[in-house]
Amino acid sequence: MSNAYIDQFPAEAKVIRAAFYSSFFALALGGVFGIIQTLHRTGYYRFIDSADYYTVLTAHGVFLVISFTIFFLVGIFTWAITTSLDRGVEDLRFTWGWYGLMAVGITLTGVAILAGFTDATDISASVLFTFYAPLQAHPLFYLGLVLFVVGTWFAGVDWFRSWWAWKAENPDERIPLPAFMVLTTMLMWYIATLGVAAAILLFLLPWSLGLIESVNPLLTRTLFWFFGHPVVYFWLMPAYMMWYVLLPKISGGKLFSDPLARVVFVLFLILSVPTGIHHQYLDPGIAEGFKFIAMTNTMFLLLPSLLTAFTVVASMEHGARQRGGEGYLGWLKALPWRDPVFAGMALAGLMFAAAGFSGMINAGMNINYLVHNTFWVVGHFHLTVGTAVALTFMAVTYWFLPQVTGKQLWSRSVALGQVVLWFVGMTFMSNAMHRGGLLGIPRRTAEPQYDGFEFEAAVGSVAELDAQIALGGVLLTLSLVLFFANVVGTALNGRSDDLPDNSYAGTLSGPEDAPQILDNLKLWTAIAVVLVIFAYTFPLLSIIDRGGLFGPELVELPLSTLDLESISALALAVEQSTIATLETTADTATAVIAGVIP
Amino acid sequence: MSHATDESTQIQDPDQPTDSDQVREIGHDEFDPVGALALIGLYFLILVFLWFFMYFVEFLGNDPTVVSGIVSVVTGGVGLA
Amino acid sequence: MNIHAYEKLWLVAAMLLIVGFIATITYGSVALGITMVGDQQDTVEPTELADDDRFDDPRVEQVGENEYEAYVVAQTFSFQPNPIEVPEDSDVTFYVTSRDVIHSFSLVGTNVNTMVIPGEVAEMTVEFDDPAEYGVVCNEYCGPGHHDMEGEVHVVSEDEFDLTELEADGPDEVETGDEISVDVTTENRQLEAIETTITLEIGDETLTEDVTIEGGETLETTFTVDSATLGEGDHDWTVTVDDHTDSGTVTVADDLEDDGGDDDE
Known part of the structure; x- marks a missing residue:
């Protein structure tokens, strides 16, 4: 008889399984749309209309960065809370409730997006992951997102309830590290999602329903980025958690420093949100001073990641040395590279080191002129969420699947091949994307080939970059196929009694070394709120003062049917409005002349 | 908590033969992460080099750049002097 | 709190890195004068650009000796004006707004890059040195034709550059023997005077007139040709000033019917 998670918490294991499978389903869909895009953009194989590319892109973005990541992380957060507090959830119906709400929400959103492929309905939502007004999606899109986010709010409530109950029974104990990470991450998430909740509930949803005439595009955009930057930490924090609590154990060692891990998560809680304006360095209507403040906050947000780099590497080194590793760098050979869980996480961490660099460039204010909205940015986040997060999630899946299914992993060799293939594929793809961005190749476009000019590469050529991207995309797709083979193969395996125990890494320097104040979540939350108020009050007031709460009159662009007819209809509408304007002008002129000349 | 400290070093996964390769136990005081320091030092140097390269070669070499009208006059004056 | 000496060292190095990054950016702003797109410009009504002084006529304007202003409107899926033509060795301030999304x-x-948000006006001053042709892209998704949205900025040599507007108007028909007169309006929208030649070519005839047009002035010229020398039939004419042309066709006929031939609207 083993002592796996499913043996300890059979009911919770079922919820986590459901969350994982939802996550993997989204990953499969997102992956299919990913390869379609890759081949379309690079021009290797185009079987969809270029206008439909943006529906594909919306689906790729939303399914991967909303459904795949968040479903997976609610799974491992549930694992972290129950395992580290050693207690089941307080009310299983509540747990299934928030899972159900998330599932319903993302289904509505997904349907609204996918309906864009057919002319059978007027429903569509090809507004991309950022849904900037005046682009307008069907109300279902916004409604689904709201339900999904509310689901995550309830998930947080669930975990807080566990903590409160545990604290009542263990008043003098330190919060176990995994639980501490979940709680700080969720507090950050509550603050962050206020932005997107305001954007959708106050403005975009009523506007899409026709209840309000117009919105202020700069305001809704700013509220989006209020949420849009911290959301990347929402994806990243679970990966960090895995690097802190699982990777040291898999490496054969212990976490180097529990106190610093706490410091890192506290810094993320207080600094993640007041930085969103760094996505708007090139926005007109926001003063340079606000942008500079956002940059300063963003640069200091590098600190927790840089600290993490040291702690995680030191923890791996501890494992390697316990396994007999020697020398300054020779110990690297003593690490369990043939273990897919380790190899996947270590390679993800390596890619994140590179991503850290491109992130530092993105954080810089004036250098943003060079990279803003170019392919560079796409390269950056395919390293962060696309590798640091996604590859870590896939790697830890090989540890979690046996834990929550009670079945042996189908194939460790296939798993190892999968993580290596992802690393290689993403190396080709993201490197080429970064370089392409420096040539000025834009992101988010179906056909980055123009009539009037060409992109000039000092080294290599655009064709070579396209080839690397397409090759990378194919390797990543293969990697996904291997991943799903393993997930399905494992699900089809029989129940095993011979599974590793459910446990996580011990610490070299434990919570007893961490000042008590680090566990004061109220204090850190209050500081976080104050910083957000400082960073956002004046920019938001200024934006509202300039453009009005509901903005100027706008030309709405509902993306209901994405075919050539709608484009020509649009062109016709523009033409007609122009003619109408001209006629009005002519009438006015005639009237004026008539008035002047007696 | 309980899982963390008690069981983490017991590696008993039969499927992971490499993990049982632990040859010694290294405690907090004996462990000196020189390897981590070496790697992170290397990373630091790479970051500094790439930052300067990106800012002064890629960015400033990517003329023209958005400048304020006033300062351009000032730098023009400096150029003449 | 128990922090390892190496970690303290790394903490200091990390802080140095962060401060160094901020210092570099500040150096760019203060010493090199790199300015962010900001809130310098007043807002605008996207649906009423035709009534806005800045954007009613998307154009390039000369405002100083080497200083120009370009008023640009972005809309699905094009830029106006296109191409944008400016001279070498000039400071050009772009004002860009959107009509829709x-x-x-x-x-x-280049490092010339801004978001264009309806209701807001992006202002960017750029120094152009040598003649060059730049492509302009829209790098924010704006709808199903986003990938077709492109433009060009031409930085042309001093000799080639002007802000001259030419308009010529002639009769559609004249009776043989009558005079054909072509009215030419030439506007010099630059600040300095230009010396140039206005040329009318019609049939085998070429008429020229050397003119000087003061900065900001408009010159009216009329060319007169005897229709008899051209003979009966359709005659194409072209007026040329530097690189600008305007043209038309005149029909010379023996007997003009009162009701016919007026195919002009």
Whole structure:
């Protein structure tokens, strides 16, 4: 008889399984749309209309960065809370409730997006992951997102309830590290999602329903980025958690420093949100001073990641040395590279080191002129969420699947091949994307080939970059196929009694070394709120003062049917409005002349 | 908590033969992460080099750049002097 | 709190890195004068650009000896004016706004790059040195035709550059023997005077007139040709000033019917 998670918490294991499978389903869909895009953009194989590319892109973005990541992380957060507090959830119906709400929400959103492929309905939502007004999606899109986010709010409530109950029974104990990470991450998430909740509930949803005439595009955009930057930490924090609590154990060692891990998560809680304006360095209507403040906050947000780099590497080194590793760098050979869980996480961490660099460039204010909205940015986040997060999630899946299914992993060799293939594929793809961005190749476009000019590469050529991207995309797709083979193969395996125990890494320097104040979540939350108020009050007031709460009159662009007819209809509408304007002008002129000349 | 400290070093996964390769136990005081320091030092140097390269070669070499009208006059004056 | 000496060292190094990054950016702003797109410009009504002084006529304007202003409108899926023509060795301030959704205005291969948000006006001053042709892309998704949205900025040599507007008007028909008169309106929108030649070519005839047009002035010229020398039939004519042309056709007929031939609207 083993002592796996499913043996300890059979009911919770079922919820986590459901969350994982939802996550993997989204990953499969997102992956299919990913390869379609890759081949379309690079021009290797185009079987969809270029206008439909943006529906594909919306689906790729939303399914991967909303459904795949968040479903997976609610799974491992549930694992972290129950395992580290050693207690089941307080009310299983509540747990299934928030899972159900998330599932319903993302289904509505997904349907609204996918309906864009057919002319059978007027429903569509090809507004991309950022849904900037005046682009307008069907109300279902916004409604689904709201339900999904509310689901995550309830998930947080669930975990807080566990903590409160545990604290009542263990008043003098330190919060176990995994639980501490979940709680700080969720507090950050509550603050962050206020932005997107305001954007959708106050403005975009009523506007899409026709209840309000117009919105202020700069305001809704700013509220989006209020949420849009911290959301990347929402994806990243679970990966960090895995690097802190699982990777040291898999490496054969212990976490180097529990106190610093706490410091890192506290810094993320207080600094993640007041930085969103760094996505708007090139926005007109926001003063340079606000942008500079956002940059300063963003640069200091590098600190927790840089600290993490040291702690995680030191923890791996501890494992390697316990396994007999020697020398300054020779110990690297003593690490369990043939273990897919380790190899996947270590390679993800390596890619994140590179991503850290491109992130530092993105954080810089004036250098943003060079990279803003170019392919560079796409390269950056395919390293962060696309590798640091996604590859870590896939790697830890090989540890979690046996834990929550009670079945042996189908194939460790296939798993190892999968993580290596992802690393290689993403190396080709993201490197080429970064370089392409420096040539000025834009992101988010179906056909980055123009009539009037060409992109000039000092080294290599655009064709070579396209080839690397397409090759990378194919390797990543293969990697996904291997991943799903393993997930399905494992699900089809029989129940095993011979599974590793459910446990996580011990610490070299434990919570007893961490000042008590680090566990004061109220204090850190209050500081976080104050910083957000400082960073956002004046920019938001200024934006509202300039453009009005509901903005100027706008030309709405509902993306209901994405075919050539709608484009020509649009062109016709523009033409007609122009003619109408001209006629009005002519009438006015005639009237004026008539008035002047007696 | 309980899982963390008690069981983490017991590696008993039969499927992971490499993990049982632990040859010694290294405690907090004996462990000196020189390897981590070496790697992170290397990373630091790479970051500094790439930052300067990106800012002064890629960015400033990517003329023209958005400048304020006033300062351009000032730098023009400096150029003449 | 128990922090290892190496970690303290790394903490200091990390802080140095962060401060160094901020210092570099500040150096760019203060010493090199790199300015962010900001809130310098007043807002605008996207649906009423025709009534806005800045954007009623998307154009390039000369405002100082080497200073120009370009008023650009982005809309699905084009930029106006296109191409934008400016001279070498000039300071050009771009004012960019959107008629509909969010776009961008980004000169490929340069650091000239801004979001274009309806209701807001992006202002960017750029120094152009040598003649060059830049592509302009919209790098923010703006709808199903986003990938077709492009433009060009031409930085042309001093000799080639002007802000001259030419308009010529002639009769559609004249009776043989009558005079054909072509009215030419030439506007010099630059600040300095230009010396140039206005040329009318009609049939085998070429008429020229050397003119000087003061900065900001408009010159009216009339060319007169005897229709008899051209003979009966249709005659194409072209008026040329530097690189600008305007043209038309005149029909010379023996007997003009009162009701016929008026195919002009």
